[in-house]
Amino acid sequence: MSQLLFGIILFGPPSLSLILTTICYQLSANVLKSLPHAESELTKIYIKNLQFYSFAQLLTFGPLFLYRFVLGILEIDEEDINSTLSSCIEALANLSGFINAIIFFFQRRSAVKSSKTSFMTSSNGGGGGGGMSMDSELDTTLMNDL
Amino acid sequence: MLTLETSDYFDTIIPTCLTILTCTWLLMTYFRLQRKTVGMSMIMVLALSDIIYAITALAGTLFPQFLLSRAFLVLFFYPTYFSIFFASVMSMLVYQSLKNKDFEPKKFFAISLVLTFILSSVFVWT
Numbered sequence: 001m002s003q004l005l006f007g008i009i010l011f012g013p014p015s016l017s018l019i020l021t022t023i024c025y026q027l028s029a030n031v032l033k034s035l036p037h038a039e040s041e042l043t044k045i046y047i048k049n050l051q052f053y054s055f056a057q058l059l060t061f062g063p064l065f066l067y068r069f070v071l072g073i074l075e076i077d078e079e080d081i082n083s084t085l086s087s088c089i090e091a092l093a094n095l096s097g098f099i100n101a102i103i104f105f106f107q108r109r110s111a112v113k114s115s116k117t118s119f120m121t122s123s124n125g126g127g128g129g130g131g132m133s134m135d136s137e138l139d140t141t142l143m144n145d146l
Numbered sequence: 147m148l149t150l151e152t153s154d155y156f157d158t159i160i161p162t163c164l165t166i167l168t169c170t171w172l173l174m175t176y177f178r179l180q181r182k183t184v185g186m187s188m189i190m191v192l193a194l195s196d197i198i199y200a201i202t203a204l205a206g207t208l209f210p211q212f213l214l215s216r217a218f219l220v221l222f223f224y225p226t227y228f229s230i231f232f233a234s235v236m237s238m239l240v241y242q243s244l245k246n247k248d249f250e251p252k253k254f255f256a257i258s259l260v261l262t263f264i265l266s267s268v269f270v271w272t
Contacts, residue, residue, distance in 0.1 A: 017230045
C-alpha cells in the first residue's frame with residue numbers, strides 16, 4: 001500500500017502532466033493549421049514556443065521523477081547506482097531554467113525577425129521597421145491577450 | 147573544510163549557475179517589457195520556480211548541513227512539482243485560447259496558478 005502511494009506521488013504528476021501536455025499540443029497543432037497564414041505567423045511562433053516550454057520542463061524534470069521512482073520501488077541505494085547516470089539526470093534537472101532561457105532567446109529573435117518581415121512587406125519594402133525598439137516591436141506584435 | 151568532487155561541478159555547480167544567471171536575465175527582460183502578456187507572465191513564473199530550485203540545489207552542494215533541514219526538502223521538491231504541473235497548465239492555456247474566442251487568459255492564469263500551488267503543496271507535504 002505504501003509502495004502504491006509512493007508510486008502515485010512520484011510517478012503520477014509527471015506522467016499525468018506529460019499525457020495532458022501531449023494531448024493539448026496535438027489539439028493546438030490542429031487548430032493552428034486552420035488559422036489563416038497572414039495574420040497568424042507571429043502567433044504561431046509564440047504558441048509553438050509556449051508549448052516548447054511545457055515540454056522542456058517535462059523533459060528536464062521527468063527523468064528525475066522516474067529515477068527516484070525506480071530507486072524507491074526497487075529499494076536501491078543511490079550510492080550503488082552508476083554515478084554517471086545520476087549525474088546526468090541531476091544536471092538535466094538543474095539546467096531546466098537555462099533551457100527555458102534559450103527557448104525565450106530564440107523566440108524573441110524569430111518574433112522580431114518575423115515582425116520585421118511583415119512590416120517590410122506591408123510597407124512595400126520601404127523603411128525596414130527602423131525606429132522601433134525590439135521590445136516595443138515584440139509587445140505590439142504578439143497576440144493581444146496571450 | 148568543504149571538499150567538492152569533479153562530478154559536483156558537472157552535475158550541480160555549473161548547471162545551477164547557468165540556470166541562475168539566465169533566469170535572472172529572463173526576469174529582468176520580463177520586468178523591462180512595457181506590456182506584460184499572460185504568456186510572458188507564465189514564462190516568468192517558470193523562471194522563478196527554476197531559480198528557486200537551482201539556488202536550493204546549489205546551496206545543498208555548498209552547504210551539506212542544509213541537506214538535512216526541512217527547508218531544503220520543501221524548497222527542493224516544491225519547484226519540482228510546481229514546474230511539472232505548470233507545464234501542462236501552459237499547454238492547456240494555449241489550447242483554450244486557440245479554441246475559445248471568449249476565453250479569458252488572465253482569469254485562467256490566476257486560477258491555475260492558485261490550483262498549481264495547492265496541488266504542489268499536497269504532493270510535497272504527503
